Amino acid sequence: MTTRRVVGPFNRVEGDLEITLDIEAGRIAAAYVKSPLYRGFEQILQGKVPADALTLVPRICGICSVAQSAASALALGDAAGIVAPPNGRLAANLTLATENLADHLTHFYLFFMPDFARADYAGRAWHGATVERFRATVGTAPNEMLPARARFMQTMGLLAGKWPHTLALRPGGSTRPLQASEIFRLHRVLRDFRHFLEGVTFGSTLEEVAGLSSRSELSAWQQRAGGGDLRRFLVIADDLDLWHLGRATDRFISYGCYNDTEGRLFSAGLWDQQRLPLDTAAITEDISHAWYAAAGLPQHPAGGGTVPVAEKPGAYSWCKAPRLAGRVVETGALARQQVTGHPLARDMVQGQGGSVAARVIARLLELALVVPAMERWLTEFVPGEPWCIPAPLADETSGVGLVEAARGSLGHWLTVRRGRIHGYQIIAPTTWNFSPRDGEGEPGALEQALAGLPATADDPIPAAIHHVVRSFDPCMVCTVH
């Protein structure tokens, strides 16, 4: 017998989330992920002058605001056929990196870890210490992390005026030229952040963490003295076997990010049992189970549209279903590291596939990988050289902006007609991960990851479900926009 259970509101995700579970014989037989909020940015943008997108799209999301901004700047730059000068590129790297790392920190300390302090785990050897350390709002960890995060975000004050919702990132570079003394102050901010991560999060140097190349090295590192919150998490991950929880498709995509003089810090690609090139022309959005008017076959976003409808048979979400060559993929920090070829990510996926543990570790790994890159970018600025070049736009043009937000691949597809925005389609990371079923009936990544987990018709929702949902670091406000 199947029991249907509607579960929500999920909290400690960005935005509102509801999941419907079909439960059979003590297991989830099917999950239906619903994004309950529609705002309509793609409709709002239509008819605006293209440059207005720079003001509007960051406001799609308070937590991925810079990522939205960067995607928009890239789409406009692509449409104008220009590339920012080196200072502008470095400023964009640093601004996006700051947001992405701050988001990883927020996710770990505020959204994800508090679930292990819940009463569900009373009796576990680590529970008492976890309550003291990670309990929501009152634990020592959130109260230690927030001031460190606020100090780190001073990077935004210097580079971008403010966060969230900066207008500093442009197709032609950055509006905020830096002088030597400001670059020194940024250096001090990054040093303080490094000290926090090395002292509090890792109990180890960033370089040691970044250099871990396999699960066995991770275990050996875990046994060494040093303390830190990653080691605390690893104890829990092993005890609860979060390594075998929350597997989805094990197909991963990344658009790649952080442009260096040559290439990118993290490269673009598809992982499907092997590293493959990413064919963005094969991206489509399917709306068969979303509340939008049908426009025939699944559309590539460059030609897609957004027409909401209040009622539609079979529809259960405001989220469209993006697919790559018709298939479900996962995106996020684990995907990014898997695609770019970090050996620890590759080893974790090789062993147990995408899991709650692997997703969380990949995020923390990125903290260790990206801070040193930020330190390097700071030394590459050349005050006095240009920060921003003009980006005049033709009246008829189009452009694409692809970036990596903290939680994965974000794309903007822009078409301009008669000098105005004709089409603006956005596919956000959580649109990929939390998509509903497609026309073939194939469930989205989270829907697959939840299937098979234990659940009953009446008991409180098991904590494992919380872990799986939050392991994707969902951003629901981006998902539907």
Add this chain to the structure above:
Amino acid sequence: MNLLWLQSGGCGGCTLSWLGYQHGPLFQVLADEGVELLWHPSVSEAGIDEARELITQCADGRRDVDVLCIEGSLLRGPQGTGAYHRFGGGSQSMAEWVRQIAGRARHVVAVGSCSAFGGITAAGINPTDACGLQYDGELDGGLLGPHFRDPSGLPVINIAGCPPHPDWITETFAMLARGQLGARDLDDYGRPRFYADQLVHHGCPRNEYYEFKASARKPSDQGCLMEHLGCKGTQAHADCNQRLWNGEGSCLRGGYACIRCTEPGFEEPGHPFEATPKVAGIPIGLPSDMPKAWFVALAALSKSATPARVRENATADHLKRSPSVKRGRK
């Protein structure tokens, strides 16, 4: 003083801005100030059934709510159903939840311009029929209607801004907890006067360029952004250039225009955000309280008096000419 925080048609950026509070660990500061978070969607432990039960109790009166905070626009569409946001886990629209709890709370606070006035979600064709709690753009009304007053006689307290500064939010809560926020402390749009009685222009580091109308022409120029690049700092109510953001920032310090995000209707300026509308070469939007004739006369005079240093630096991205050094006592 307990506080229930709900989110609807917004981006969550007000919460994210708030988490950047710089004067101590935010949660400890709140505890110090006697503010208890009953529930906040981003930071509270309780979820799903536990959260629904708590919010249901707030709505039906079994639990008292001192402060109801709303982040994000209230979505009335489609066709008045509110179905563009049904609160997760049930079929009731978030707008209806807000109506019920607002009718019982001791105070109602709009955190951010979306819940204050409609904000960015109401831009363009306003696809979701978004509005604020007590305003629909500049018009009185919104979800709760023009006559809404809390039991102490206050209208909705509008911590306007997109996003609001973390201090604005924290200080408003602290003042409410101390009983120090009365009707006289709110301006005509219900904004706390401690920040809304200032203009973004106050403390702008580009003031010398403004004085001489030495204007930036393109992004990354150091000059004043009012004449060509759409800056509304002389009209926008907020202390952004005195309080500063993320340590030492502000929109102007970041090199881009103030879009008056603390004002109702900022999302639809009637012109591209970063182009100043002009008539016969003169910007239409005048500084607050400035008579037009005087503005024109002073602008013409100051333009002709612009020092070469200021003029040259205005259109460069770094100092071309330093202020001259005078030797001896003058």
